[in-house]
Amino acid sequence: MPGSIYEFAQIPRVAPADARSRAPRGRRPRDTGKPPSIGVIYNPRSHRNLGADFDCGVSPQVYIAQPQARAQLPLALAEMAERGVDLLVINGGDGTVRDVLTCGQAIFGDDWPAIAVLPKGKTNALTVDLGVPDDWTLQAAIEALDHGGRVWRRPLSVAPAGSAPGEPAGRALGFVLGAGAFTKATQAGQSAHKLGAFNSVVVAVTGIWALLQSLFAGRSNPWRRGARMRIGLGANGVPMAHSGHGDPAMRQLLFASTLERLPAGIKAFGTLKSGLKLVAIDQIPRRTTALIPLALMGRLKGPLRDRGIHQLAATQFSLSIEEPFILDGEAFPAGDYRIEQGPELAFVTP
Template sequence: MHSHGATNVLLCYDYVRVICKQEWNYWPLIPIEARMASRIFQFAKLPQMATPVLDPVEVGIEREPGDTPRVGVIYNPRSHGNKGADFDCGMSPQVFIAKPGDRSQLPEALAEFASQGIDLLVINGGDGTVRDVLTSGASIFGDNWPALAVLPKGKTNALTVDLGVPKGWSLQEAIDAFEAGSRVRRRPIEITPIGSRPEARVLGFILGAGAFTTATTAGQSAHKLGAFNSMAVAAAIVMGVAQWFFASRENAWRRGSKMTIGLGVKDVPMEHSGVGDPEWRQLLFASTLQELPAGMKPFGKILEGLKLAVTDQISRRSALTLIKMMRGETPDGIREKGFHQLSTNQFSLRIDDSFILDGEAFPPGEYRIGQGPELEFVAP
């Protein structure tokens, strides 16, 4: 058994045991003191698109109907559900496992998978791991991604909720579902900076700003208390509603962030209700998912494409309206009360505060948010 370069790609014959000792590091970050204070990881900048280490264009490997699929597995030992656990598989020499030591090694691992002609890419980790794999893989696979499967091993697994993947779904079950399961198509959110570094971008599924950043920190506190997935989401919602009822306008939950939103390719300024400061929005939430944890339905009846739910600095008496909207209701006169639900092909975001993508913070700035490639996910 030996590793291929930094990727530590292992062939799985009778079985493979991956010992989880290396840390899952991060792209260039802000100083560690600031990270510790924030309790969520902060990216200093968007990651630059990876340059493929290997040329995956034509690998000359064709799969005949009925053949065992060639499977590549990205295993994140830092994911919540993987801590202290080995990764065992004993099913086929067609399964390849990569355990990158940090994000910078993902492009090499994915390029090697591409050169091996994998039919299925399995991501063993949470939403943050999915974000990192999609971001690194965009320049490797382009418009020719293999089918994907996600094993829900993170603190949050919103994507697997949308895909209908059960907790504890195994690698073998994901491989079986390649032939016998269902397929779900989704396009991730694609974020690029405006005016500089066009090669930088990140792909993910849940974007939030304003009170959402505060809620993410609250969710981290819920994790420490043992609440994960839908329970953590519910805990953060309860905290938020309590703050809306009792806190002043200066409270982070109610103040939000100073931001400007432009809709569509023409960058048309998003309307403001006039409730609160027109230069501020209390909350921005965007996603391409259709089903969210804890039964949340912030977009109302809008299901397809890139969806936004935005609130202005709403009043205390509007908190009950917010609760109804989170359950999928659309009360009358929501625009006048400071609530906005819409879909768009793209939008711009100019923000003076950090925003969150799949659980981690990115810096203030000017960004264009659209949709990435259509991906096909394997589900039960």
């Protein structure tokens, strides 16, 4: 986890001059015979980017931007919108995707181009869900625009409580949100990265470590203590039920996502697949903790809620939390938030 906290006040704003108006583009017809217009956001700091990903011999209409900071993203995306790109290629990991979607929402609104993601980061949960191979290239993504598939996903929209619904300013878009032990797991994942573990391997390594901590540590251990939080379901903020295990003001873990396939084959949401899903774990006893691997593989039967494991879908939920939480690998500050679904996006797949 980065040492700094992602402050909502620091989300780059789009000046009116940058958010150039344009008519809706609609969807590009396939097999037009005309080369598509391609925009590439290339993150040179992503783990697997070595500066050699620009080989593109078939389509000459490729515009590549290499913003060095988040503040430069809105201008790069506004220029791509003005060009009317048919395909927006995000070359980076989950954090790069989060930043592009967050900065692009005020520019594209509900009229995003098709998006392709090249899995170049330390974590690439989105591309696991999309079924994109690790060695997917820019040229292959361009060819897939006309000859590949489409997967539609809506990212999580995270906004401070009280902000206007749907207002782009001050909200972040991403695909994986977690708190409590999830925050500790993200920190452990950073250590695993330094040892050479990435993607699903990181999930396995940190998962085993978290399980051991929860099994053998005391209640005061951060892995078992979790975080003090309140979760309200739906537009009316109905309080989430509690099993009675541990402190009702605490949750050992919170995990939410709109992805349908998770790394390492994890089935954190049980049989739930589409839409906004979340799992919350109370301060469960050790004997229930030992069953967590079975729950993650979808093999634990019976009423999980009575055991302190809550799996559900929601149109939206509110979160009041007293510790930082994680959105796509980066820490966000404690506070009061509204989490719902963002715009529906079309992702190009092989």
